[in-house]
Amino acid sequence: MKSSHYPKLFTKGKIGNVVIKNRIVRNSMGTYLGNPNGTVTDRQIKAYAEAADGGAGLIFMDNATPVPMKSCGLRADKDEFIAGLSLLADALKEHGAVPAMQLAHPGRDAGFVGSADVIGASPITYEPWYQAGAKLPRALSVDEIHDLVHKFGDAALRCKRAGFEVLEIHGAAGCIPTNFLSPHDNQRTDMYGGSLENRMRLLLEIIRDVKQKCGPDFPVGVKLSTDDWEPDGIRLSETIKVCQALEREGVSHLNLMGGTHATASMEMLKPNAFNAGDTQKIKEAVHIPVFAGHNVFTPEIAEQLLEENAGDFVALGRAFLADPAWAKKAQRNQAQDINPCINCLIGCMDRGLLANTPIHCTVNPTLYKYESNPYEPASVSKNIAVIGAGPAGCEAALVAASRGHQVTLYERRSFGGAMVEAAAPESKANIRRLTTYYEEHVTRSKNIKLEKKTATYADLVNQGYQAVIVAVGGAERKLDVPGINQDKVISAMDYLGGRQDVSGDDIVVIGGGVTGAETALELKAAGKQVTIVEMMDEFLASPAQSSLVYKIAIKQAQVKVLTGLRLQEVTTKGVKLVDRFGNITTLSATAVVTAAGFVPQTSLADKLEEQTDMDVYNIGDSERVRQIYDAVHEGFVVARQL
Incomplete structure (x- = not known):
């Protein structure tokens, strides 16, 4: 053929x-x-x-x-x-x-x-x-x-x-x-x-x-x-x-x-x-x-x-x-x-070869799972709401729909959730293909209705849903220091998402996680002078392969990294940093980019669980901030349980 x-x-x-x-x-x-x-x-x-x-x-x-x-x-x-x-x-x-x-x-x-x-x-x-x-x-x-x-x-x-x-x-x-x-x-x-x-x-x-x-x-x-x-x-x-x-x-x-x-x-x-x-x-x-x-x-x-x-x-x-x-x-x-494949090395390397376990895959939760049919038809078709079209929500919606449930997927922004910003660097472009894959399959499914809006508590309790899967992702951690509201301060997510640009050539990135590293590399590639400030004593301390890769890339790009320093204030000329002993360091900066990580969003799931008799599941980063692997696999597992 x-x-x-x-x-x-x-x-x-x-x-x-x-x-x-x-x-x-x-x-x-x-x-x-x-x-x-x-x-x-x-x-x-x-x-x-x-x-x-x-x-x-x-x-x-x-x-x-x-x-x-x-x-x-x-x-x-x-x-x-x-x-x-x-x-x-x-x-x-x-x-x-x-x-x-x-x-x-x-x-x-x-x-x-x-x-x-x-x-x-x-x-x-x-x-x-x-x-x-x-x-x-x-x-x-x-x-x-x-x-x-x-x-x-x-x-x-x-x-x-x-x-x-x-x-x-x-x-x-x-x-x-x-x-x-x-x-x-x-x-x-x-x-x-x-x-x-x-x-x-x-x-x-x-x-x-x-x-x-x-x-x-x-x-x-x-x-x-x-x-x-x-x-x-x-x-x-x-x-x-x-x-x-x-x-x-x-x-x-x-x-x-x-x-x-x-x-x-x-x-x-x-x-x-x-x-x-x-x-x-x-x-x-x-x-x-x-x-x-x-x-x-x-x-x-x-x-x-x-x-x-x-x-x-x-x-x-x-x-x-x-x-x-x-x-x-x-x-x-x-x-x-x-x-x-999104070329992330999480399932195959971090949670496979290097973890001394059978090999896994971030985007394929069914890999080498032969215990049962992963898409076995549900004994009773349920009316299910899924909140958020990121990787956790899309995976849950598709698996639930394939098993015969009727799914309403709420997403006010666009498909992909935080994958939109994660895919901004050209080196992460393969993530865009996963977003496209989810969008095409969700749109094609006869059992999924897409609501392009924010799901309110009233929406969820008045539509006769028997189960709600909350997959709204994590929220950016906000820094509460003097001067943080100046125009020169923007978030890494807004920069990566193309919603805000960075002015000037002397940039300080606050936060030395993967998001901070990616942001710094993008800024460096745009011709900026970049300094990363990390409050922990070690930059990218995680044993994950991505941490090692970004350490090497940051070194090769000649991005300056300062550790053991916390942002104390954003000044008109730059930033003021403090170490654990109270010593002050000042850096000049035309712009400050915050990449201080994310926090889970549990309020909606908590309220639904406390005040309704629906089955409520909080999955992915909205439950606990982790990796895309966890989001996809949790979406799959929850939908299999319905």
């Missing part, structure tokens, strides 16, 4: 001698649904079947380790794991996809997945991780390197025997080959260090061992970082030479990304398909299939990459978490129905 909208995306291709039904690759991004001992679970098999049903031609899911490792991933270090692996390969084949397996050893990053033995080329790791407590890797001896090479080959043969038809060696993102390829991480003086030829030796020996054991015609590719974004690390010029050497060794394909596990979170501030230029340069230097990817979220972008010859296949990861049926919907020309 061809697609008139995406003809190149749905053209057959080949990896080695294996025919792929389209040009869509589901990248390895572990489910972590397996057992801690590396064995396969029923839920894992269902996840693989669901992925194949989604329409991608070539599917990688969890990667497998060639050595024992406790990570709730997969293992291929012993023959006893072949049986479980075969169940996964069969699930993919039986549901229409080519089964592929990625072999990976996390190298210097092994401590993050529970390994006591952290190994690398040299005892060097990413400096910020070391400062955060990461264990230094132990340098492998030459004999240990030879042993590891053979273990990769043995594991590859087990994957082939299990029924996987394409194999990939993970040589990117900080995995063990990356530690050797990096001129920063590899300080060896033997035959595995120094020149590029020596630094790529480990990866080439792995490929030779795999090819020798699996046969010359078995497709074996490599995943590589075009640039690892680390100081003195891997750069494109050397990656091209590595790719050419791999082609000479007979690899079947090259799967390309940017960054490492330590730096790849910077992708959340990068434009969509940012790696296409590097991918295209590698494609021009080799004659084997190249996978383009990284921040590819829509079929339009995927088709464009193929049109522009940036790759032979397009590899997606997080997009398939947001919507496992991404490929099937694209083929049916139903791109508007694809639940969009």
